[in-house]
Structures are given as structure tokens and as C-alpha cells.
Amino acid sequence: xxxxxxxxxxxxxxxxxxxxxxxxxxxxxxxxxxxxxxxxxxxxxxxxxxxxxxxxxxxxxxxxxxxxxxxxxxxxxxxxxxxxxxxxxxxxxxxxxxxxxxxxxxxxxxxxxxxxxxxxxxxxxxxxxxxxxxxxxxxxxxxxxxxxxxxxxxxxxxxxxxxxxxxxxxxxxxxxxxxxxxxxxxxxxxxxxxxxxxxxxxxxxxxxxxxxxxxxxxxxxxxxxxxxxxxxxxxxxxxxxxxxxxxxxxxxxxxxxxxxxxxxxxxxxxxxxxxxxxxxxxxxxxxxxxxxxxxxx
Ligand code: GDP
Ligand code: MG
Numbered sequence: 001x002x003x004x005x006x007x008x009x010x011x012x013x014x015x016x017x018x019x020x021x022x023x024x025x026x027x028x029x030x031x032x033x034x035x036x037x038x039x040x041x042x043x044x045x046x047x048x049x050x051x052x053x054x055x056x057x058x059x060x061x062x063x064x065x066x067x068x069x070x071x072x073x074x075x076x077x078x079x080x081x082x083x084x085x086x087x088x089x090x091x092x093x094x095x096x097x098x099x100x101x102x103x104x105x106x107x108x109x110x111x112x113x114x115x116x117x118x119x120x121x122x123x124x125x126x127x128x129x130x131x132x133x134x135x136x137x138x139x140x141x142x143x144x145x146x147x148x149x150x151x152x153x154x155x156x157x158x159x160x161x162x163x164x165x166x167x168x169x170x171x172x173x174x175x176x177x178x179x180x181x182x183x184x185x186x187x188x189x190x191x192x193x194x195x196x197x198x199x200x201x202x203x204x205x206x207x208x209x210x211x212x213x214x215x216x217x218x219x220x221x222x223x224x225x226x227x228x229x230x231x232x233x234x235x236x237x238x239x240x241x242x243x244x245x246x247x248x249x250x251x252x253x254x255x256x257x258x259x260x261x262x263x264x265x266x267x268x269x270x271x272x273x274x275x276x277x278x279x280x281x282x283x284x285x286x287x288x289x290x291x292x293x294x295x296x297x
Pocket of ligand 2: 016017018029030031037038058059
């Protein structure tokens with residue numbers, strides 16, 4: 001049996017969370033077109049006859065401007081140091097950003113196998129346009145293998161799994177074969193709500209949002225009652241999140257409830273509130289309250 005940890009790294013927005021959900025066949029990590037959607041280190045588990053892969057989906061590497069930003073960068077670094085294999089995800093474009101150069105440097109010192117997956121090949125006009133991209137990254141960094149994929153369409157992801165198993169060591173199963181993630185259900189519920197807020201709200205608001213599940217209880221018939229708060233940093237943002245006559249909050253709630261029902265395979269009664277906590281992203285205490293605890297990395 002092969003088994004081990006695969007750290008999924010890459011610039012914000014290249015499709016890391018989408019790829020991870022695709023590989024394990026379930027929605028665990030939230031995604032959006034906005035950078036820095038992922039904040040925590042999320043662990044998911046893929047098991048088949050060949051063995052077990054434990055993926056860690058990390059926040060994209062970026063320059064930290066707040067304590068929350070520092071937390072996100074440490075989460076990514078911790079993932080790399082724990083990994084047996086690095087899965088570096090880039091977009092199928094010849095542009096190499098500063099983030100890619102920083103990652104290339106970190107990988108040089110990591111001394112671990114590096115698999116480069118070139119994502120979003122579905123967006124290319126022609127499939128062979130991926131070749132110069134592969135060549136560019138090969139020059140930039142020490143890479144053991146390159147696999148073009150589309151996380152969104154599922155193109156070539158089986159090949160990617162095969163390559164990952166090739167590079168993983170022999171080892172025991174770390175998790176029970178039914179395990180898909182180490183994330184508690186209430187944390188996934190909070191993330192699903194945050195995803196809807198990210199997707200529906202205009203650009204400046206989402207980065208300052210946290211979601212806290214105040215209560216999540218199961219009724220005898222299996223239905224869930226969930227009370228959750230969306231935390232933001234300003235009154236003006238609160239007004240935007242609530243929307244005219246409560247319309248935005250209602251949309252966030254409806255869409256989040258659908259995803260939560262799919263995850264739990266049960267009905268859910270979701271109630272949302274909005275709270276203002278000025279400067280929470282630079283407060284250790286508040287960050288901890290909202291689920292971003294450095295000690296847990
Ligand atoms: P992350 O920040 O690296 O985790 O990126 P996400 O997984 O959140 O994805 C960022 C955006 O890219 C989302 O809008 C995804 O739908 C989109 N995306 C991810 N994978 C693909 C892909 O293979 N093809 C295309 N066209 N879009 C993708
Ligand atoms: Mg992500």
C-alpha cells in the first residue's frame with residue numbers, strides 16, 4: 001500500500017480547492033473567483049485499492065498584510081513541511097507571477113518530489129497551447145513531473161492521481177477508508193455560508209468576513225437547526241450584506257442552506273445574523289473566536 005501527505009500549493013485562484021473537491025469527489029473546500037478564498041489548512045482523504053492520499057488544501061501564498069494574512073501563510077508553510085509530495089498547481093498561461101517565483105524558491109529548499117499540475121486547460125483554444133507553459137515552469141523550478149488538467153471538467157485528473165501514487169512512499173492508512181475530511185460538519189457549514197457571501201457580495205466586502213456557527217443541533221427526525229453569524233468590519237458592510245429589505249442575506253441563506261442540505265443529506269433550518277467587529281482580522285483573540293487559531297495549525 002502507498003500512502004502519504006500531498007500538499008496542494010499555488011497562487012490564489014488557480015483552482016486548488018476546485019481540484020481537491022474534484023479528486024475526492026465531494027465538496028469540502030469552498031471556491032470562488034475571488035483570491036484568498038481558502039483561509040485554513042483543509043485536510044481531505046482519497047482512498048482506493050492503491051492506497052491513501054491525504055491532501056492538504058492551503059491558502060494561496062501571498063504577502064501578508066494582516067494577522068489573518070500571516071495565519072494563512074503559516075498554514076501554507078506548515079503544509080509544505082508536513083508533505084511527502086508537493087502538488088503545485090498553476091494556470092495554463094505563460095505568465096509567471098511573483099507568487100510562482102516565491103513558490104519555486106520554497107520548493108527548491110523543500111527537498112521533496114514536486115508534481116506540477118497545469119490547470120484550466122479547458123479554457124485554452126487549443127490543447128497544445130499548454131506545451132510552452134510546461135516548458136516555462138520547467139525552467140523556473142525543479143519539477144519531477146508535469147500533468148496538464150482541468151479541475152473544473154475533470155480532464156486528466158485520473159492521470160494525476162496515478163502520478164501522485166507513483167511518488168508516494170509505502171505506508172499505512174492514516175485514516176479509516178470512509179473518511180473524506182477532518183473538518184467538523186459545523187466548520188464546513190460555516191465555510192459554505194462564507195462561500196455564498198464571497199460569491200454574491202461585491203469585491204471589497206468579502207475579505208473582511210468571517211462566519212461563526214452559534215448553534216447546530218439535530219432534531220429527532222434528522223433535520224438540522226443552525227444559527228450562524230456573518231461577521232464583518234464595518235456598519236457600511238453590514239448594510240451591504242443585509243441588502244435592500246434583507247434581500248441579500250436571504251439569498252446567501254437560501255443558497256447556503258441548499259449546499260448544507262446536500263452535505264448533511266438532511267433538511268436544514270438556517271438562520272443568519274450579521275455582526276460588526278471592527279478590526280477582527282488584526283486581533284488574535286477575535287481571530288481565535290472565529291476559527292483561525294494559530295495554535296491549531
Ligand atoms: P484556489 O484559490 O486556488 O483554491 O482557487 P478556486 O478553486 O477557488 O478556483 C478559483 C476560480 O477558478 C473559480 O472560479 C473556479 O471555478 C475556477 N476554476 C478552477 N478550476 C478551473 C478549471 O479547470 N477551468 C476553469 N475554466 N476554471 C477553473
Ligand atoms: Mg482555495
